[in-house]
Amino acid sequence: MPNEFIRIYLIEDDPTILRFVEQTLLVRPQWRLVGHSDSLAHARLLAPHSLADVFLVDLGLPDGRGEDILRSLAIARPDAELLVFTVFGDESRLLEALQCGATGYVLKGCTSTELIAAIEQVREGGAPISPLLARMLLKQFRRPEASWPEACDDRPALSERETDVLKLVAQGYVNKEIATKLEIGVATVSTHIKNLYRKLAVHTRVQVVKVAQERGLL
Amino acid sequence: MTPGLGWHIGGYWILSLGAGLLALLAVFIWLLLRSNRSVQEVRRLNATQAGRIAEREAELLKVFEKLKAAEQQRLLEAERRRMMRDMHDGLGSQLVQTLNLVRNSRGELQSTQVAAMIQQALEELRLMLDSLEPMDGDLPAILGTLRQRVGPSLEAAGIELDWRVEETAPIAGLDARGVMHLFRCVQEILANVVKHSRARHVRVRTWDGEAGCVHLAIEDDGQGAGSALVPGRSGPLAGRGLNNIRNRAAQIGATVCFYDAAPGLGVEFSFSARFQ
Numbered sequence: 001m002p003n004e005f006i007r008i009y010l011i012e013d014d015p016t017i018l019r020f021v022e023q024t025l026l027v028r029p030q031w032r033l034v035g036h037s038d039s040l041a042h043a044r045l046l047a048p049h050s051l052a053d054v055f056l057v058d059l060g061l062p063d064g065r066g067e068d069i070l071r072s073l074a075i076a077r078p079d080a081e082l083l084v085f086t087v088f089g090d091e092s093r094l095l096e097a098l099q100c101g102a103t104g105y106v107l108k109g110c111t112s113t114e115l116i117a118a119i120e121q122v123r124e125g126g127a128p129i130s131p132l133l134a135r136m137l138l139k140q141f142r143r144p145e146a147s148w149p150e151a152c153d154d155r156p157a158l159s160e161r162e163t164d165v166l167k168l169v170a171q172g173y174v175n176k177e178i179a180t181k182l183e184i185g186v187a188t189v190s191t192h193i194k195n196l197y198r199k200l201a202v203h204t205r206v207q208v209v210k211v212a213q214e215r216g217l218l
Numbered sequence: 219m220t221p222g223l224g225w226h227i228g229g230y231w232i233l234s235l236g237a238g239l240l241a242l243l244a245v246f247i248w249l250l251l252r253s254n255r256s257v258q259e260v261r262r263l264n265a266t267q268a269g270r271i272a273e274r275e276a277e278l279l280k281v282f283e284k285l286k287a288a289e290q291q292r293l294l295e296a297e298r299r300r301m302m303r304d305m306h307d308g309l310g311s312q313l314v315q316t317l318n319l320v321r322n323s324r325g326e327l328q329s330t331q332v333a334a335m336i337q338q339a340l341e342e343l344r345l346m347l348d349s350l351e352p353m354d355g356d357l358p359a360i361l362g363t364l365r366q367r368v369g370p371s372l373e374a375a376g377i378e379l380d381w382r383v384e385e386t387a388p389i390a391g392l393d394a395r396g397v398m399h400l401f402r403c404v405q406e407i408l409a410n411v412v413k414h415s416r417a418r419h420v421r422v423r424t425w426d427g428e429a430g431c432v433h434l435a436i437e438d439d440g441q442g443a444g445s446a447l448v449p450g451r452s453g454p455l456a457g458r459g460l461n462n463i464r465n466r467a468a469q470i471g472a473t474v475c476f477y478d479a480a481p482g483l484g485v486e487f488s489f490s491a492r493f494q
Contacts, residue, residue: 172362
């Protein structure tokens, strides 16, 4: 959906990334950069009130961790897409970001075309994934209940189809090949992955809501 | 015999008996005291011995701890050296090439060329970081990770990747160091396919073999090996490239075999289950 109107909010302290995003938006004139924060404090104040559809979040902010703002946004803007901006895409940190509510990630150093493709992919219900991340997710979902953060009554479980998808991603297959192997649509493969991310984050959401209720904030 | 003499003899005999008994008692007491001293001496010696054993144990423990620390230090050193070597040969040389290109350009430099070189350096760094992720000898996951890095260059060259990777048993030799060796081997093979083979397809397969062996095969449908497989002859995989692959494979406990895949070239790695 290249003609869709998309509002983007950037949380990033590196001015070259801001320029890169601005340049990228020239290719999609119907998209708008509706907000920018260069610190965690600024983002905490403004981002949760923004009407942006997509938040691009850097994990290494000068005054704190991007994971903290992801948690707040996951509660304040559950319908928005939270894309992590990362240099290396190291899976351990990505897994934590997904648990905090991220719905995808983009590698810094990508081209404008790749950034546009990543935003379009999450807007269309898809989600990026790597073989290592899939492997980690398989492990995470197989872990005993106690190892999940702040034990919830209903531990998320993988469906048979989601397990099949994750196993094939972990073996290096790309979405198109997985769709052929499992005889499903390419979009369905992406949807399965996105659902997995939602399942991972649901614990964080439940946990944050619980804490907020206890503190009388909700 | 007079009665006085009888008394005298009886008294003497009693006196002698008494003296004998006293002597016997004295000997008994002396023996008792001596045995007591011996027991005490044995106890003292035992205590000293136990103390010495405890001291020796503590010393041995210290030596063991030192050896353990030294072994850990040695492993860390080896890992540090490996990473330094990788950085030197990979990322370092790429950055030097880029720097030299920029310095010697005399204003005729194309930004796309520099961007491509920096992109390559960044990919190299990502590859190194990938190798450090815990993969537990999971060959399909290792290959899948590498596919993300090398896939785009195959695609750009118009070569279709036929991915037939199946789940395999974990491979003991594929720790972080081993992963990097395998990355380099596969990178070299695929780079040769792109540069020299004129192939349209590359097939990557993995499977579990007999006796716990795991196999990886990479085949292309290009112009084939020709003289490349003959040591000392020229060709796409001849010389240093071929030897590098063999040496790296040996380091991860794998044997490597190059074969005619008619029409292209095939390379098969066999990982031994017993390699530690």
